[in-house]
Amino acid sequence: MKIHVLQHSALNTLGSIEEYAGIKSCPLESTRFYESKNPPSLGSFDLLIIMGGPMGIYDYEENPWLRDEKAFIEKAIKAGKSVLGICLGAQLLADVLGARVYENGHREMGWFPVKAVRTEENKPEFLKGLPEEITVFHWHSRTFDLPEGVLHLFRSEGCENQGFIYGGRVVALQFHPEATDERIKTMIVRFGPGTGDEPFVQKKEEMLGQNDYLASTKEFMFTVLDRFEIITPS
DSSP: OOEEEEOOSTTOOOTHHHHHHHHHTOOEEEEOTTTOSOOOOGGGOSEEEEOOOSSOTTOTTTOTHHHHHHHHHHHHHHTTOEEEEETHHHHHHHHHTTOOEEEEEEEEEEEEEEEESSOTTTSOGGGTTSOSEEEEEEEEEEEEOOOTTEEEEEEOSSOSOOEEEETTTEEEESSBTTOOHHHHHHHHHHHOOOOSOSTTBOOHHHHTTOHHHHHHHHHHHHHHHHHHHHHSOO
């Protein structure tokens, strides 16, 4: 499975996605639209992963390249490519599919549980076997409405729409399943630690060194990537 990643910042590292690609010997390439207007050819990858980033999806004045990236994402979806959007990537998918993105009622920063909206019996085949509840890493202040034709996948106490699936192969996750301790450290260095004064914002010491959460999150990430590998034509 050939993976192509859209990155939005030099600090926007790939976390456990890079580890997965190494273990599975998956070719892994990336594009940064803020540096180059040359998108990859649609035939050069099987799975497109859209990473997080600090900007808003409508910040065209500061980031005019967002229009080019959105056009490319739309092309990839229409071409039947498998797509995974993480955090900002999920918001970009929601926008491309016609839904609104806006400020959430709460910021979520730190480790908080998400719950599956669907039971094992009515989950889409793609996500069967994934946990009904898992504590994952969050770092966002925005949310999205669910686009038409998607299945709602996850919710949290602080944010109703934590994920959806469209067409059986386009998956949006508002949280960060790729999180590693190093990845979390880069976020804290770039944006500052939480103070713990908000209901869904943890302090730095609560975010780092959570080995059990890191292990279960990595297992979740690897399982999702394995599902993409299964549905990818050989």
